[in-house]
Amino acid sequence: MKNDETHTDSPDAPAERAEGKTRIGMTRRTLCLGVGGAAVMLGLGGLKYAGSQSIIRPPGGQDEERLVSACIRCEKCYEICPRDVIAPAHIESGVLNMRTPTFDFSSNWCDWCTEENGGQPLCVKACPTEALKLPDGATAEGTIIGKAVINTDWCLAYKLIGCRFCYDACPYDAMQLDENDRPAVLTDRCNGCGACESVCVSLQNGSISEGATARAIVVHPLDEAEG
Amino acid sequence: MKMNSKTLRILVAAAIIIVVAIGFVTNLGIGTMSAPGVWDISILCPLGALGTMLASKTMVPRAVISLVIVVLLIIVFARAFCGWMCPVPLVQRLRGLFSKKQAKAARTSDADGNGAAGPDADAQPEAPAKPLTAAEREALSASCGTSGAQCSSCAKRRGAALDARHFVLGGALVSTFAFGFPVFCLVCPIGLTFATVLLVINLFAHGDVTWSLIVVPALLAVEVLAFRKWCHKLCPLSAFMSLVAKANRTFVPTIDNAKCLETSKSAACGLCGRACDEGIDPRHPQLSEASWSECTKCRACVDACPANAITMPLLPKKRLGKPESPAASVDSETEAAKP
Numbered sequence: 001m002k003n004d005e006t007h008t009d010s011p012d013a014p015a016e017r018a019e020g021k022t023r024i025g026m027t028r029r030t031l032c033l034g035v036g037g038a039a040v041m042l043g044l045g046g047l048k049y050a051g052s053q054s055i056i057r058p059p060g061g062q063d064e065e066r067l068v069s070a071c072i073r074c075e076k077c078y079e080i081c082p083r084d085v086i087a088p089a090h091i092e093s094g095v096l097n098m099r100t101p102t103f104d105f106s107s108n109w110c111d112w113c114t115e116e117n118g119g120q121p122l123c124v125k126a127c128p129t130e131a132l133k134l135p136d137g138a139t140a141e142g143t144i145i146g147k148a149v150i151n152t153d154w155c156l157a158y159k160l161i162g163c164r165f166c167y168d169a170c171p172y173d174a175m176q177l178d179e180n181d182r183p184a185v186l187t188d189r190c191n192g193c194g195a196c197e198s199v200c201v202s203l204q205n206g207s208i209s210e211g212a213t214a215r216a217i218v219v220h221p222l223d224e225a226e227g
Numbered sequence: 228m229k230m231n232s233k234t235l236r237i238l239v240a241a242a243i244i245i246v247v248a249i250g251f252v253t254n255l256g257i258g259t260m261s262a263p264g265v266w267d268i269s270i271l272c273p274l275g276a277l278g279t280m281l282a283s284k285t286m287v288p289r290a291v292i293s294l295v296i297v298v299l300l301i302i303v304f305a306r307a308f309c310g311w312m313c314p315v316p317l318v319q320r321l322r323g324l325f326s327k328k329q330a331k332a333a334r335t336s337d338a339d340g341n342g343a344a345g346p347d348a349d350a351q352p353e354a355p356a357k358p359l360t361a362a363e364r365e366a367l368s369a370s371c372g373t374s375g376a377q378c379s380s381c382a383k384r385r386g387a388a389l390d391a392r393h394f395v396l397g398g399a400l401v402s403t404f405a406f407g408f409p410v411f412c413l414v415c416p417i418g419l420t421f422a423t424v425l426l427v428i429n430l431f432a433h434g435d436v437t438w439s440l441i442v443v444p445a446l447l448a449v450e451v452l453a454f455r456k457w458c459h460k461l462c463p464l465s466a467f468m469s470l471v472a473k474a475n476r477t478f479v480p481t482i483d484n485a486k487c488l489e490t491s492k493s494a495a496c497g498l499c500g501r502a503c504d505e506g507i508d509p510r511h512p513q514l515s516e517a518s519w520s521e522c523t524k525c526r527a528c529v530d531a532c533p534a535n536a537i538t539m540p541l542l543p544k545k546r547l548g549k550p551e552s553p554a555a556s557v558d559s560e561t562e563a564a565k566p
Contacts, residue, residue, distance in 0.1 A: 030390050030391045030460075031391075033391040033394075033460055033461070034389075034390065034391035034392075034393070034394030034395065035394060037391055037392075037394055037395035037398060037461050038394040038395055038397060038398025038399075038401075039398065040395075040398070041395060041398035041399040041401075041402045041410055041411065042398055042401065042402045042405075044402065044410045044413060044414060045402035045403070045405055045406030045408075045410050046406070047413070048406045048407070048408060065407070066283060068407070068408050069279070069282040069283040069284075069407045069408050069409075070279045070282065070283045070287070070409075071279075071408075071409075071412075072261050072262070072271070072272065072275035072278060072279055072409050072412045072418075073261065073412050073413075073418055073422070074258055074259055074261035074262035074269075074271075074272075074275065074418075075251070075258070075259055075261075075421070075422075075425065076256055076258045076259075076262050076264075076269060078251075078425075079250050079251060079253075079254065079255070079256050079257065079258065080254060080255075080256035080266070080267070081254065082254050084254075087429075087435075088422070088425065090437035090438065090439040091437065091438050091439045091442050091443075092437060092438060092439075095413075096408065096413070098413070098439060098442075098443075099418070099422055099439075106433075122256075122267070125267045126256050126266065126267040126269070128262045128264075128269045128271050128289050128290070128293070129262075129271065129275070129276075129279040129287055129289070129290060130279075130285075130287050130289070131279070
């Protein structure tokens with residue numbers, strides 16, 4: 001439709017047409033290139049329906065539709081994060097998600113910049129397009145990034161080793177220990193901050209949790225954790 | 228001896244990549260070219276700003292402010308971003324690294340093609356001081372205004388009318404609005420360049436192994452290495468800038484007629500026109516392949532002039548009715564471009 005507009009907008013120059021040019025005064029080659037380029041742009045839009053994995057988002061990115069529509073992949077949130085837990089998503093999470101922000105809790109977790117910025121997440125403050133935007137009165141406890149899920153095959157505690165790093169790390173009392181000191185997540189209290197995941201040592205003990213490809217406690221996006 | 232502006236431009240673009248890389252490993256929020264700044268202050272890429280608002284169908288105050296600032300910057304500096312800051316020309320230089328001889332041959336033939344502005348340029352490319360014949364002088368002084376019929380070069384001239392880039396720009400914006408995400412940002416070669424830098428940093432810093440490491444640079448290579456004329460023919464950002472730069476009147480290469488070999492000695496020179504990567508001929512703008520709005524302020528013509536006759540003054544100098552002064556031709560050109 002855009003192309004039709006340009007057709008009608010352009011001045012009709014008979015002298016140009018006489019020289020084997022199209023009506024809008026450009027060579028056929030340029031026109032083909034332009035139409036081709038525009039078609040590629042429209043085709044790329046279709047990638048939206050190519051199926052993207054749902055991934056966990058930094059605070060303010062919980063409205064997935066909004067985040068995807070506003071994020072220009074500038075990596076500002078990634079840079080500003082004082083704990084370096086925001087990471088650009090890779091193509092494995094879907095083409096559309098590539099370079100959009102997600103969390104990497106491998107060495108730290110998100111406490112909404114309590115120390116660094118008094119509990120106001122710097123990523124939200126820095127996002128220039130408001131792709132990360134918190135609703136008024138949003139709190140860390142009430143904003144659900146995801147839910148921690150324990151893989152009992154890989155968890156050391158489920159081999160009765162007595163590991164309880166995740167239980168000790170949880171800042172929201174969202175974990176409990178059973179009679180054998182095995183941790184479990186209280187899903188109604190977990191907000192997906194990643195503290196448990198960041199301290200999980202199961203992967204460093206590969207000989208015990210054989211075949212593990214990830215930590216034994218990992219924050220999953222909400223729909224995945226429930227499904 | 229002043230540093231060659233070509234070297235200077237490469238250094239500036241490389242320095243920007245280094246500064247962005249520093250931003251990646253620190254928490255200063257320096258940002259990429261998509262949103263450069265410090266901390267939470269940043270200025271948005273104009274296409275990103277437009278895209279984010281079209282896609283989310285909301286007014287984003289920061290995007291609007293950025294857009295206004297960027298438009299003002301483009302009015303003052305025209306496409307200087309393309310010439311001085313954009314990493315894509317730097318990436319395109321990589322091609323030269325891989326096929327040195329071929330690239331060099333291609334570049335010289337390119338330069339000849341671009342520089343063939345006047346009939347004399349092809350005939351005597353290496354004889355800068357030979358006097359012009361009367362016929363040549365007449366051909367060079369021809370312009371759209373005087374020749375009566377509309378000349379073909381106006382229609383062909385990049386930037387004077389819509390071209391392929393504008394279709395890509397239009398397609399990207401329509402697609403962004405229709406599908407609800409900034410479509411061009413997904414494949415923007417500027418973004419992909421910095422994404423590649425970041426992927427490499429994270430590969431070494433965190434052992435972050437991903438298919439993106441192959442996909443991102445491959446996409447970048449397809450765009451700017453396979454399409455050699457990406458900037459001239461496809462880049463929607465360049466389209467946006469050239470549209471806004473039609474209002475540019477500052478830093479326009481201006482020729483001192485008393486020094487210029489062609490006007491002072493009636494010599495056939497044309498070096499400034501041949502030096503221009505964009506295809507602008509500062510001496511004979513009416514014969515250019517591109518209009519003044521395409522100028523990247525790269526200073527190649529200033530460097531090329533054997534008589535040092537070209538300057539880029541902040542404000543256009545007042546000329547007393549000289550028909551060939553660039554400022555005057557800019558005016559006539561924009562009028563011609565209006566429907």
